[in-house]
């Protein structure tokens with residue numbers, strides 16, 4: 010045997026030992042994490058095997074989460090089989106210790122990548138400049154923008170909703186989507202672009218395409234996904250709508266850049282402008298990427314807001330007894346500000362704010378919140394170990410129906426939060442629509458809690474206020490009660506097939 014043969018053999022032996030050691034370490038950590046997980050109680054085992062439980066979760070998630078929350082309220086943690094695998098559901102009592110953990114330990118972004126199937130859809134989850142500008146520019150600018158947003162709301166209502174003085178049935182969701190796309194667009198890309206039909210189509214369709222794409226990917230087992238994703242029509246559609254958006258948005262980006270320093274008093278006052286001015290500092294390079302950031306923004310903003318307004322209008326239509334008190338509040342606030350909606354008027358609408366929050370408590374967009382991926386195993390204060398790779402969620406809907414937190418939780422009380430705020434209690438303002446507490450989690454919690462909720466709250470108030478002043482509302486069969494939501498796994502959406510009745514007030 011030559012010297013070089015000996016070296017080759019030694020090398021092979023070395024590599025084999027490294028692989029064996031790595032394999033053994035991986036196996037050990039897998040076994041340990043499975044052991045740690047198995048210590049967390051599982052609900053729903055009586056419903057059948059994993060496949061059967063996944064299927065049952067699609068139709069009964071709300072109920073199962075509620076049962077788990079009630080059963081494990083003391084220890085606070087349980088596992089459940091969802092359509093996307095096993096999830097660890099944690100009680101809100103752990104939120105304050107988790108919220109301060111770094112993203113390397115408990116990650117919002119990795120959980121979102123998993124939800125959106127970013128590996129295959131390529132939807133970015135790390136566009137930090139968006140969140141920064143929403144917090145640093147949009148929210149502080151809300152008082153200045155209230156008038157323009159109100160103009161756009163009025164234009165949207167005049168052009169999209171019926172103008173009849175007799176009862177007219179409409180399918181609300183598509184109309185509201187267009188209104189919200191225009192109104193949000195006014196604050197995102199400015200008055201010259203927000204009414205453009207191409208923009209409205211992009212803003213409305215993109216989120217739907219992304220959700221169809223990720224659902225199509227999830228319908229395949231993980232092992233097949235890298236092979237099939239390129240051929241899925243739903244994934245191709247995401248790319249097609251991006252291309253459409255690129256053609257529309259890139260020229261606007263280029264025009265804005267060409268005008269840099271030459272705007273004078275006409276400088277646009279919108280998200281695109283603020284983001285372009287900060288792009289270098291945030292290392293966001295290239296016209297395409299800067300244009301696509303508007304798409305990511307619409308994905309966070311348009312459908313979430315539209316669903317919330319739809320739910321509130323379905324509630325108002327089913328409970329018309331709230332209409333007059335809300336109109337009285339509006340008229341009183343407007344009378345003190347020469348008939349114009351401004352920041353002061355909006356802050357006086359405490360009953361409307363309370364009604365919106367109660368409507369969201371009953372009809373949240375999802376039954377869980379605070380979805381996070383554990384990237385580094387962590388031990389909670391009660392000794393529970395959450396191993397690396399686990400996805401955690403908080404049962405926000407079950408929490409919002411806990412009688413210890415919300416007296417008579419099954420009763421819709423539009424005055425619930427209004428009365429708390431009027432009571433003068435120390436933390437009364439935390440019960441505003443935008444307020445986030447461990448028992449009110451529909452905008453998330455901690456450092457990734459929705460930064461757009463202040464803009465959303467103003468937009469929703471302005472849409473509801475203008476509709477309330479202009480229309481009477483009704484549902485088609487009052488004896489059947491409020492329209493039921495469509496529940497699918499974690500998700501909860503207003504039924505788009507239902508007709509809302511509108512009649513212009515004389």
Ligand code: HEM
Pocket residue numbers: 117139140143306309310311313314317374378379380451452453454455456457458459460461462464465
């Ligand atoms: C009623 C409407 C809305 C609802 C219900 C909603 C809900 C949420 C929720 C649940 C989260 C995740 C929070 C967490 O897990 O802790 C979130 C994040 C986010 N939302 Fe909203 N949202 C709404 C409107 C908006 C609007 C209008 C904007 C933009 C103007 C926006 C921008 C964002 C952004 C950028 C994030 C990611 C934050 C981050 O990465 O740290 N949202 N939203």
